[in-house]
Amino acid sequence: MIKILHPGFFNTIQDKGRVGFAEFGVPISGAMDSFSADLANHILNNSLENALLEITFGGCSLQFLENTIICISGADFLAMLNDTKVSLNTQVEIRKNDVLTFGKRIFGSYAYLAVTGGFQSEIKLKSRSFFQNITNEHLLKKGDLLPISSINKEYSISNASIKFSKHHFESKEIYCYKGPEFEILTDFQQKALFEKSFTISKEINRIGYKLNEFIENNLPQILTSAVLPGTVQLAPSGKLIVLMRDCQVTGGYPRILQLSENSINQFAQKTTNDTFRFSLLEN
Amino acid sequence: MYQLQYKPFGEKAILIEWPVTISELILDDILIFKSKIIAQKKSCIADIIVGYHSLTIVFNSHFINYTDEISILKSIYNSDIKSAKKFHHLWEIPVCYDDEFGLDLEEISKKKNLSKEAIIQLHSQPIYTIFFIGFLPGFLYLGGLDSQLFMDRKSNPRLQIDQGSVGIGGKQTGIYPLNSPGGWNIIGKTPLLFFDAESEKPCFATSKDFIKFIPISKEEFYEIQRKVHNKSYQISKKSIHD
Numbered sequence: 001m002i003k004i005l006h007p008g009f010f011n012t013i014q015d016k017g018r019v020g021f022a023e024f025g026v027p028i029s030g031a032m033d034s035f036s037a038d039l040a041n042h043i044l045n046n047s048l049e050n051a052l053l054e055i056t057f058g059g060c061s062l063q064f065l066e067n068t069i070i071c072i073s074g075a076d077f078l079a080m081l082n083d084t085k086v087s088l089n090t091q092v093e094i095r096k097n098d099v100l101t102f103g104k105r106i107f108g109s110y111a112y113l114a115v116t117g118g119f120q121s122e123i124k125l126k127s128r129s130f131f132q133n134i135t136n137e138h139l140l141k142k143g144d145l146l147p148i149s150s151i152n153k154e155y156s157i158s159n160a161s162i163k164f165s166k167h168h169f170e171s172k173e174i175y176c177y178k179g180p181e182f183e184i185l186t187d188f189q190q191k192a193l194f195e196k197s198f199t200i201s202k203e204i205n206r207i208g209y210k211l212n213e214f215i216e217n218n219l220p221q222i223l224t225s226a227v228l229p230g231t232v233q234l235a236p237s238g239k240l241i242v243l244m245r246d247c248q249v250t251g252g253y254p255r256i257l258q259l260s261e262n263s264i265n266q267f268a269q270k271t272t273n274d275t276f277r278f279s280l281l282e283n
Numbered sequence: 284m285y286q287l288q289y290k291p292f293g294e295k296a297i298l299i300e301w302p303v304t305i306s307e308l309i310l311d312d313i314l315i316f317k318s319k320i321i322a323q324k325k326s327c328i329a330d331i332i333v334g335y336h337s338l339t340i341v342f343n344s345h346f347i348n349y350t351d352e353i354s355i356l357k358s359i360y361n362s363d364i365k366s367a368k369k370f371h372h373l374w375e376i377p378v379c380y381d382d383e384f385g386l387d388l389e390e391i392s393k394k395k396n397l398s399k400e401a402i403i404q405l406h407s408q409p410i411y412t413i414f415f416i417g418f419l420p421g422f423l424y425l426g427g428l429d430s431q432l433f434m435d436r437k438s439n440p441r442l443q444i445d446q447g448s449v450g451i452g453g454k455q456t457g458i459y460p461l462n463s464p465g466g467w468n469i470i471g472k473t474p475l476l477f478f479d480a481e482s483e484k485p486c487f488a489t490s491k492d493f494i495k496f497i498p499i500s501k502e503e504f505y506e507i508q509r510k511v512h513n514k515s516y517q518i519s520k521k522s523i524h525d
Contacts (some may be wrong), residue, residue: 022341024332024478024486025460122478133420133461134480148392179288182299223303223425224417228341230293235372249332250417250424258293261345283291283349 001065002053004144008102011140012130012206013121015051021125022249028029028229029129030245031207032110032268035168036074040114043071043091043162050118051128053146057271058102068094068151068272069116073224075108075169075269090161109167117149131246140234168266173279175263179232181254189215193278198240200274204214206246209267214238219254227251230259230267232278242267253269285312287360288352294345295329297352301336305426310414313338314491318369319359333415333490335424373410375519376458376473378449379504380406384472391434391451391468405429406449406456406470407496412431413488419462421478421486423495428456440466447472449496460486471496474508475518487518 004011010174014037017030031037031054040049058077072079075099079086080101086092094100121128124135132138140146182190192215203210217238227233231243233253242259243251245268259267260281270276285301292298299316301309302382310333317331317338330341340356380403382388388399395402411427418424428451436452441464444450446457450467459465473496479485488494497519499507510516 019329019343021485022332023416023489024484025418025420025422026485027420028330102308125483125485133478140385177291177293180292180300223335224415225300225337226292226298226332226339227338228293228296242375248418249330250334250415255292261294 002146002148003065004100004140004142004146004232005061005063006059007140007142007144008055008058008209010056010061010205012054012138013051013119013135013140013146014054014129015118015127016049016136017129017245018125018127018131020220020282022226025249026125026134027131027246028266029127029131030204031112032245033074033108033112033265035262035265036110036269037112037114039089039162039164040071040073040112041118043068043073043089044114044116046116046118048115051121053113053119053140055102055113057109058105058111061099061101063075064094064096064098064100065145066096066148066150068148069157070094070100071114073112073114075111076106077111078103078106079111089164090159091157095107107166107270110268115148116151119240120147120149133252149224157262169269171266172276174267175260175279175281176230176232176257177260177281177283179255179257181219181234183258184219184254185256192216194280197275197277199240200270200272200276202272204272206244208241208243208247209241209270211242213240215240222254224250225255227255228258230261230264231255244268250261285309286363287357288358291349292339296339296341297349297356299338299340299356303336305335305414307412307426309336310491316360319362319364321357322364323359324355332417334417335414357421369491370380370522370524371491371493373489373495373521373523374488375497376475376494377499377503377507378407378473378496379469379501380471381501381504383501384448384504385470387437387450387468388470391432391470394434395431397431402432402470403498405432406451407498410493410495413454413490413492413494415490416486416488419460419463419478420480421476423457423477423486423488424496425456428454430454431458434468436466437468438466440464441469444469445472446476447474451474472504474504474511475516476511493523 452467
């Protein structure tokens with residue numbers, strides 16, 4: 001078990017999400033930055049399907065009530081194990097009663113805490129990913145006890161650490177494909193999309209990130225149709241919304257761009273006031 | 284056979300579009316195509332999402348060549364694999380239109396110059412077609428609202444609308460499956476649950492099923508609510524052939 005001492009801003013359990021339930025209107029969910037989540041599981045030799053703790057913006061602490069091995073990947077929130085700084089992207093041995101604290105944000109928005117064998121919280125619709133009205137909890141509270149897999153008595157820690165580049169967190173280029181309604185934009189609107197630099201607004205969450213800048217919008221709304229994580233919608237006001245992992249399954253705003261899978265992960269690690277450009281890929 | 288448009292939708296999905304109209308004929312064609320695709324390619328598909336005039340196929344992994352995938356899909360569309368004859372259900376949905384639940388009945392009545400009884404009659408008369416589920420888990424997109432009841436969404440959305448509330452938004456009527464903020468005009472409430480995360484089939488209804496609203500009293504509402512809570516309520520349904 002892991003006990004939440006201080007719950008922080010918005011922490012959830014996430015895995016690969018609820019695949020196969022879109023026909024019931026169920027969002028996919030899953031780790032915002034699945035690249036970093038996979039990395040943490042991979043370093044522990046876990047299955048990539050194993051559930052992890054997703055930590056948003058640091059500022060939380062938890063206590064291990066049993067021995068285990070962990071790996072932290074993704075954002076850097078100055079993680080401390082008791083009084084010692086913890087390295088990212090490497091196996092870390094944990095003793096019963098150790099306290100892990102995430103402090104202030106150095107870079108990124110989402111950190112992933114993987115434990116050997118994965119978190120064992122409830123499965124709803126084939127996933128452990130927290131989602132309001134589907135899982136009993138939708139974010140962690142003080143005092144919550146999270147079940148984890150027990151480890152083998154005979155285990156050994158590998159000191160290997162993955163050399164990683166900060167490009168994943170610092171790239172100012174977000175790669176995307178033309179969305180289904182891209183072609184109904186005027187040349188002027190299309191050009192503006194790739195020439196402008198965009199800024200992420202204060203309105204950001206697991207459902208989507210709104211951008212500050214406007215694109216002239218004279219497009220009609222569309223008949224309700226599918227949207228996906230990474231779909232860029234053009235709202236009636238002319239603002240852009242980049243949909244993220246908890247987005248609805250259908251929408252009525254024109255879908256003008258679709259982020260590449262890797263760019264969704266990189267975009268997830270950005271935050272309010274970060275700037276970037278869209279860069280077009282060909283299908 | 285319709286002239287369909289196939290569009291890549293990122294690295295993992297293909298969007299197929301029918302002519303831009305809301306029609307049951309198009310819905311039928313979409314669902315036939317959907318069942319053929321599932322029969323042929325189920326193992327490589329993560330999700331298939333139905334829209335009014337679209338089908339979006341989300342693959343399990345990045346597909347290698349989308350031109351190839353599209354030509355496979357085209358030949359599936361043109362094939363005449365007989366999909367098994369399907370039954371559809373007509374579900375009877377009890378709704379209490381009492382003032383306690385019908386928060387905006389009064390306002391609609393004034394604006395439309397219709398009595399509350401007339402509104403209830405117009406709303407509970409038609410058989411509505413379920414086009415698809417989206418927006419919220421278990422939210423049914425319904426076709427068939429009487430044009431006399433078309434009513435713009437409220438300019439000030441409510442911060443919370445109770446689960447089960449039945450509303451009108453523009454040319455659509457629908458049921459809020461979960462507590463949620465919302466801008467629809469609320470005319471009643473059903474004690475039934477439209478989303479149950481404990482079930483492998485979390486919503487009892489599906490595309491091309493039908494529903495009819497059955498007006499009930501407040502006493503009946505609470506009685507059915509109790510049964511739903513105890514899982515002893517059987518939703519009344521009829522089978523309809525294709």
